[in-house]
Ligand SMILES: O=C(O)CCC(=O)C(=O)O
């Protein structure tokens with residue numbers, strides 16, 4: 473199906489203080505967030521707290537220099553065989569002209585420092601750390617606010633300590649090569665998928681490529697803008713919400729002749745089991761339990777297995793009731 477531009481719900485976060493829930497425009501924005509996540513599963517957030525200059529510094533001062541490093545330097549970013557998707561990805565089958573580098577706990581200064589020391593040993597990497605950590609932290613503030621709005625919107629009591637300890641963040645920076653001479657004018661670089669995690673916050677820089685699928689199957693191209701981020705739900709949030717939140721399919725297509733870069737903050741469940749809280753299960757009210765409890769890591773392994781590859785809706789195939 474063809475791709476159209478500009479139909480994603482847009483939500484203005486400029487009047488939302490992420491450190492003061494319930495104040496200012498919080499409640500009004502919260503209602504828009506719930507509506508967008510229930511219908512589209514995603515929205516375009518106008519979020520000037522990640523300033524356009526800070527975003528430009530992230531891509532020009534950190535992301536581009538990272539990908540310019542030799543492959544063996546980038547391969548130092550790994551977390552061992554049990555965590556194959558946590559570090560450097562490149563040269564993978566089915567992911568032509570795609571590379572990415574990920575920092576576990578990216579919003580924490582120490583994690584970014586350790587990553588910088590690995591990538592640029594014996595260099596002054598203070599500016600790099602400041603830029604990467606600063607951007608990841610601003611994106612994490614938005615993720616935290618949206619996560620809290622969802623819990624409030626669904627009427628599930630917020631236990632902040634529990635909510636924080638149950639999640640961690642992965643900050644992934646990605647590079648997508650423009651189509652080569654022997655490819656078509658537009659190439660899908662990252663095939664259609666749903667994210668497995670809780671929420672994903674995507675920062676596109678100048679070159680478009682992210683396409684979101686609406687419920688009716690149409691593909692919607694999300695034009696990058698210097699003050700907006702795309703927020704989308706993954707299958708863990710979908711399962712936890714007992715299917716009230718939609719986890720949208722999305723893909724990355726490249727055209728033109730410019731390399732595309734993005735930075736994504738994923739919130740990832742830390743505890744093993746994903747289970748919708750009892751408040752969200754209501755047989756009589758038309759909300760019976762839609763998914764069996766499942767182990768997050770086992771589901772991720774299922775998604776990348778041969779069996780998983782056969783199913784479009786992997787969550788339903790894995791643990792649908
Ligand atoms: O690069 C992007 O804009 C998003 C990539 C993506 O969907 C992912 O890494 O899961």
Ligand SMILES: [Fe+2]
Pocket residue numbers: 665666667722
């Ligand atoms: Fe994704």
